[in-house]
Amino acid sequence: QAKITVTETWLRKHRHLYDGATRHPFIRSIRDGNIDISAFKTWLGQDYIFVRAFVPFVASVLTKAYKGSDDANGDVEVILGGVAALHDEISWFKKEAFKWGVQLSSIVPQKANQEYCRFLESLISPEVEYTVAAVAFWAIETIYQESFAHCLEDDSKTPPELKETCQRWGNESFGEYCNSLRNIVDRQLEKASDDVITKAEATLLRVLEHEVDFWNMSHGRT
Numbered sequence: 025q026a027k028i029t030v031t032e033t034w035l036r037k038h039r040h041l042y043d044g045a046t047r048h049p050f051i052r053s054i055r056d057g058n059i060d061i062s063a064f065k066t067w068l069g070q071d072y073i074f075v076r077a078f079v080p081f082v083a084s085v086l087t088k089a090y091k092g093s094d095d096a097n098g099d100v101e102v103i104l105g106g107v108a109a110l111h112d113e114i115s116w117f118k119k120e121a122f123k124w125g126v127q128l129s130s131i132v133p134q135k136a137n138q139e140y141c142r143f144l145e146s147l148i149s150p151e152v153e154y155t156v157a158a159v160a161f162w163a164i165e166t167i168y169q170e171s172f173a174h175c176l177e178d179d180s181k182t183p184p185e186l187k188e189t190c191q192r193w194g195n196e197s198f199g200e201y202c203n204s205l206r207n208i209v210d211r212q213l214e215k216a217s218d219d220v221i222t223k224a225e226a227t228l229l230r231v232l233e234h235e236v237d238f239w240n241m242s243h244g245r246t
């Protein structure tokens with residue numbers, strides 16, 4: 025029987041908050057086909073700003089992977105794949121924004137977004153251990169993967185014009201990438217001190233809260 029991993033323990037323990045982030049009313053409204061397109065446009069513009077701030081954070085995780093692990097397991101390459109995907113993602117946002125008539129140059133980050141970006145910046149600090157930063161990275165990617173995969177299930181009524189967006193994060197290969205991140209994280213946590221494990225769990229909770237606030241913002245609830 026396979027050993028229960030640390031991430032498994034955490035997901036069980038924090039199931040309620042985790043489901044709150046992956047089954048948010050904003051995601052449900054996409055899945056049910058009754059999404060307000062203005063909410064979608066808000067999300068699109070705000071997420072573009074988020075992704076731009078996400079790039080230096082992911083680069084810092086890459087640096088920590090290079091310095092901090094012996095990297096016999098190829099962590100650097102997995103994370104580099106994430107950086108490459110973000111390059112493509114930024115082009116996609118520009119194209120999608122044009123399609124929906126969203127003017128990216130005039131988007132002002134809302135409060136929840138500012139706070140989330142500030143949180144990402146705090147994790148860039150070299151004081152933050154590789155394990156802690158990697159947990160945040162895994163959680164951030166996985167929440168989007170699970171949320172958007174939910175909108176692509178057979179019984180979903182996702183509007184056709186939003187399918188491509190859902191595919192972007194909900195596709196299978198993005199799912200495999202998230203699994204690779206999870207394996208990296210569990211391997212690190214296996215050899216981490218109690219202090220680092222405690223910090224990493226607190227960081228996961230902060231990510232979940234920020235993700236819920238981000239969806240709330242898009243949904244016009246703040």
Ligand code: HMH
Nearest residue numbers: 071074075164165168238
């Ligand atoms: C807010 N969380 C948010 N935006 C994203 N693009 C992702 C996660 C996944 O990259």
